[in-house]
Amino acid sequence: MQFAIVLYDRFTALDAVGPYETLGRLPDSETVFVAEHTGPVRNDSGNLALVAEKTLAEVPHPDVLVVPGGPGQTQQMENAALLDWIRTADATSTWTTSVCTGSLLLAAAGLLEGRRATSHWLALEELGKYGAEPTGERVVTDGKYVTAAGVSSGIDMGLALLGRISGDFVAQAVQLGIEYDPRPPYDAGSPEKAPADVTEFMRSRSRFILGHEQPT
Amino acid sequence: MQFAIVLYDRFTALDAVGPYETLGRLPDSETVFVAEHTGPVRNDSGNLALVAEKTLAEVPHPDVLVVPGGPGQTQQMENAALLDWIRTADATSTWTTSVCTGSLLLAAAGLLEGRRATSHWLALEELGKYGAEPTGERVVTDGKYVTAAGVSSGIDMGLALLGRISGDFVAQAVQLGIEYDPRPPYDAGSPEKAPADVTEFMRSRSRFILGHEQPT
Numbered sequence: 001m002q003f004a005i006v007l008y009d010r011f012t013a014l015d016a017v018g019p020y021e022t023l024g025r026l027p028d029s030e031t032v033f034v035a036e037h038t039g040p041v042r043n044d045s046g047n048l049a050l051v052a053e054k055t056l057a058e059v060p061h062p063d064v065l066v067v068p069g070g071p072g073q074t075q076q077m078e079n080a081a082l083l084d085w086i087r088t089a090d091a092t093s094t095w096t097t098s099v100c101t102g103s104l105l106l107a108a109a110g111l112l113e114g115r116r117a118t119s120h121w122l123a124l125e126e127l128g129k130y131g132a133e134p135t136g137e138r139v140v141t142d143g144k145y146v147t148a149a150g151v152s153s154g155i156d157m158g159l160a161l162l163g164r165i166s167g168d169f170v171a172q173a174v175q176l177g178i179e180y181d182p183r184p185p186y187d188a189g190s191p192e193k194a195p196a197d198v199t200e201f202m203r204s205r206s207r208f209i210l211g212h213e214q215p216t
Numbered sequence: 217m218q219f220a221i222v223l224y225d226r227f228t229a230l231d232a233v234g235p236y237e238t239l240g241r242l243p244d245s246e247t248v249f250v251a252e253h254t255g256p257v258r259n260d261s262g263n264l265a266l267v268a269e270k271t272l273a274e275v276p277h278p279d280v281l282v283v284p285g286g287p288g289q290t291q292q293m294e295n296a297a298l299l300d301w302i303r304t305a306d307a308t309s310t311w312t313t314s315v316c317t318g319s320l321l322l323a324a325a326g327l328l329e330g331r332r333a334t335s336h337w338l339a340l341e342e343l344g345k346y347g348a349e350p351t352g353e354r355v356v357t358d359g360k361y362v363t364a365a366g367v368s369s370g371i372d373m374g375l376a377l378l379g380r381i382s383g384d385f386v387a388q389a390v391q392l393g394i395e396y397d398p399r400p401p402y403d404a405g406s407p408e409k410a411p412a413d414v415t416e417f418m419r420s421r422s423r424f425i426l427g428h429e430q431p432t
Contacts (some may be wrong), residue, residue, distance in 0.1 A: 049267040150395025172404035181365025181405025182398035188388035189397025
């Protein structure tokens with residue numbers, strides 16, 4: 001089974017690494033980081049680069065594609081080469097997945113029309129504009145399309161998908177291997193749970209978080 | 217405030233990226249990925265490389281050092297250059313931290329003598345041999361030393377430390393930004409919670425997980 005994780009300029013690192021550290025631990029599978037060009041691809045903050053091992057063209061038919069989000073996603077919405085690759089890969093994939101605003105790229109490629117899907121909480125409205133039916137759930141499966149909420153949700157998505165692919169034992173072994181027994185020191189992980197002033201602050205920064213504007 | 221995250225051959229990616237996506241979002245801070253040599257550093261599975269931007273020598277006095285774990289840690293236990301750097305950086309750091317078996321490197325550098333600390337659940341016994349007092353907690357703070365349990369615990373550690381450094385508001389804003397509202401699809405994240413056969417299976421593989429032996 002081949003997993004392809006897409007990288008592009010100003011992606012969010014944990015969006016890619018969460019699914020990687022779960023799905024990528026499936027025995028006898030291959031995981032490839034792909035991008036338009038091989039070599040280092042810089043993340044949203046610019047101080048971390050992950051290396052793309054193969055070009056999109058070299059990995060046309062992964063069994064599972066994973067599209068991370070990040071502020072750079074807004075520019076990729078007009079990248080015909082990437083959207084074409086997503087459509088081509090999706091045509092033969094077993095599972096087509098995204099984390100965070102990666103679902104906007106799946107939607108822009110025309111794959112989420114009329115489908116239940118999710119995204120970063122700040123991007124749910126925009127997701128609806130592309131024809132998807134946004135839900136507030138953390139991981140949404142509609143047919144072969146699995147979309148996850150913001151950034152850290154890719155870990156939950158990866159484990160859930162592992163369970164579908166290989167059964168509970170493998171998924172639980174991976175969970176135990178990465179000791180995923182979360183104990184957040186605060187209960188502020190969703191706009192409903194966070195203190196109102198924290199949620200308001202993050203809303204006021206949504207144009208930066210979603211990449212519509214760059215912080216000066 | 218400068219954060220230095222150490223990379224070395226066969227580190228575990230999420231050990232580094234969890235603290236990165238939490239601590240690294242502190243306003244007006246700088247995060248640098250460091251290694252003995254600059255350039256791509258391959259992880260435990262060999263199919264992902266993160267780029268080290270600076271050498272250890274170029275970042276002698278970070279305010280916070282983060283030492284990830286991974287199977288490659290066993291080799292680093294005998295790397296005098298790395299252990300020397302850890303000791304030097306620790307001499308002036310505000311916080312000295314680790315994720316997973318990264319705590320074994322702190323211990324080997326002589327920093328955890330008589331201190332309460334943690335590590336990956338499979339490495340707690342070994343941690344005790346280096347003079348630390350292992351606990352089963354997910355994040356352990358003893359003085360300026362903050363150690364976290366296996367792999368994914370670096371996210372909890374990063375948020376807890378952010379709270380100490382900058383207060384609850386910043387930590388909660390970061391938690392909301394990465395939408396860290398975990399919903400693991402299984403409850404198998406610790407050896408006590410996982411089904412007995414899953415725990416037994418992972419125990420049987422500990423020599424590979426801890427890097428004492430490479431899978432053939």
